[in-house]
Amino acid sequence: MPELGYALSTEEHPPGDLVEYTSRAEDAGFEHALISDHFHPWVGTQGHAPFVWTVLGAMAHETDEIRVGTGVTCPFQRYHPAVVAQAAATAGVMFDDRFFLGVGTGENLNEHVTGERWPPFEVRIEALAESVDVMDPPPVHVAGGGTGSASAAAEIGDGYVNTAPDEEALDAYDGGGPKYGQVTVCWAESDAEARRTAHEHWPNIGLAGELSALLPTVKHFEQAASMVSAEDVAESMTCSSDPDDHIDAIQKYLDAGFDHVYVHQVGPDQAGFFDVYESEVLPSFR
Numbered sequence: 001m002p003e004l005g006y007a008l009s010t011e012e013h014p015p016g017d018l019v020e021y022t023s024r025a026e027d028a029g030f031e032h033a034l035i036s037d038h039f040h041p042w043v044g045t046q047g048h049a050p051f052v053w054t055v056l057g058a059m060a061h062e063t064d065e066i067r068v069g070t071g072v073t074c075p076f077q078r079y080h081p082a083v084v085a086q087a088a089a090t091a092g093v094m095f096d097d098r099f100f101l102g103v104g105t106g107e108n109l110n111e112h113v114t115g116e117r118w119p120p121f122e123v124r125i126e127a128l129a130e131s132v133d134v135m136d137p138p139p140v141h142v143a144g145g146g147t148g149s150a151s152a153a154a155e156i157g158d159g160y161v162n163t164a165p166d167e168e169a170l171d172a173y174d175g176g177g178p179k180y181g182q183v184t185v186c187w188a189e190s191d192a193e194a195r196r197t198a199h200e201h202w203p204n205i206g207l208a209g210e211l212s213a214l215l216p217t218v219k220h221f222e223q224a225a226s227m228v229s230a231e232d233v234a235e236s237m238t239c240s241s242d243p244d245d246h247i248d249a250i251q252k253y254l255d256a257g258f259d260h261v262y263v264h265q266v267g268p269d270q271a272g273f274f275d276v277y278e279s280e281v282l283p284s285f286r
Contacts, residue, residue, distance in 0.1 A: 002254050004285055005032035005262030007071065007182055011041035012201060012266070015050040019058045021270050026066040028278040029286075034071025034102060034161075034180070034262055035059075039078060039110040042204040042212075043222050053087045060094035067098045071182070071262075072143040072161060074106030076124075078114055081131035088137035097138070102161055102180075103128060104143035108216045118216070125149070129156045141180060147172035165256035181258035183249050185238040186266040187273045194239035197267040199230040206232035237266070243280035250285070 006025035008018050018035065025033055037052040052070060059068055075084040084101070091099040105124040112118055119127070125144075129152065132140050142157035144150065145164060150173040153160040159177030162169055163184070170179060184205060188194035198205075204212065204221055206228035215221050233239070238249040246263075253261045265273040 002258075002285055003031045003260045004029075004250065004282060005034065005180075005260060006030040007184075007262050007264035008033055008035035009046075009264060009266075010036045010050055010052055010055070011038050011046040011048060012268075013270075014048055015055045015058070017270075018050070018055050019062055022059045022066065022068065023062045024270070024274050026063050028274045029282045030066060030262075030277075032067040032069070032260065032262060034069050034182070037070050037073040037110075039113050040218050042109070042202075042218070043225055044218055045200055046202075053091070056091050056099070057094055060091065060096075060099075063098075065098070067100065068095060069100035069141065070102045071180075072102035072104040072141075074111055074128075075103050075131040075135065076127040077106060077111040077116060081135050084131070085135040085137050088135070092138040100139045100141060100159075101137045102141045102143055103132065103157070104161075105149075105213070107213050109212075109218070109221065112216050118214070121210075121213070125152055128152070132156045139177070141177065145169065162258075165253045165258070167256045170257040178260050179258045180260040180262060181253035181256070182262055182264055183238070183253055184236075184264045184266060185240075185246055185249060187246060187276055188239075188241055188267070188269060189272070190241050191239065194241060195230050195234045197269070198237060198239045199228075199233045200267075202237070202266040203228045203233060205236045243276055246277070246281050247284050250281070 038049045088101045108118040139158040141159035142153035143161035150169040154175035160173045161180040163182040186194040186198040203225035
C-alpha cells in the first residue's frame with residue numbers, strides 16, 4: 001500500500017505554524033512529512049525561511065507517530081557535514097527514530113551566503129557523495145531530478161526523492177530504499193482562486209532548466225518569475241477545488257513507480273486543505 005505524506009514549506013510559513021501543521025497532518029492520517037531547509041524563500045511573497053533544525057525539535061515534541069525528514073538539506077556548503085551529522089542524530093533521538101535525513105546538491109540561493117563560490121553540478125554531486133560517506137546519521141534519502149542524480153542516489157543513499165513523476169529517473173534508481181515523490185498542488189474553494197494563489201505564492205515552479213539551482217538571490221528569482229504567467233503555473237501543478245483532480249495528481253506519481261508520495265499545498269489555506277484531504281482524498285488510497 002502506498003504511503004502518503006505532507007510537505008512542510010518553510011519558505012511559506014512561520015515556525016509555529018509549521019509545528020501546528022505537522023500535528024494536524026498526523027491527525028489527518030498523513031504518515032510522513034518532509035520539511036524544506038532554506039536560508040531564503042524563493043520569492044518575497046513567500047516571506048519565510050526559519051532555521052529548520054530548531055523547528056524540528058518542536059515538531060518532535062508535538063507529534064507521536066508521523067515520520068519527519070528534511071526535504072532536503074545540502075550538507076556541504078552552508079553546513080559542514082559534521083554539523084549535519086550531529087543535527088540529524090539529535091533529531092533522530094528526539095523523534096524516537098521517526099526522523100530521516102533528506103539531502104541534495106542545493107541551490108545557489110541558499111548556499112552562497114557563506115561567501116564561497118557556487119560550484120558546477122559535477123563538483124556538487126561529488127561533494128554530496130563525500131559528505132554522506134563521512135556522516136553516520138539516520139537513513140539518508142538523496143534528492144535529484146534526472147537519471148544521473150537517480151543513479152547517484154542509488155549509490156550513496158538509502159532512498160530517493162524527486163519532485164516530478166519521472167519514470168526514467170526511477171528506472172535509473174536501482175537502490176532498494178523508498179522512493180519519495182513530491183506533488184505540488186493548490187486546493188482552494190474554486191479553481192480560479194487556486195490558480196491565483198499558486199501564481200502569487202509559488203511562481204518559481206514555472207521556471208525552466210537549471211535556473212532554480214543557479215539564481216543567487218530572491219530578487220533574481222522575482223525577476224525571472226515575472227515572466228511566468230498564471231497559466232504557466234497551472235500547467236506545472238494541480239490547481240483545483242475538485243478532490244478528484246488531487247487524487248489523479250497523486251496517482252500519477254504512484255503509477256510512475258513512487259511508493260511514498262507527499263503533498264505540498266501552496267498558499268495560506270492549509271486548514272481547508274487538511275479538511276478536504278482527510279475526508280475526500282486520503283481515503284481513496286487506503
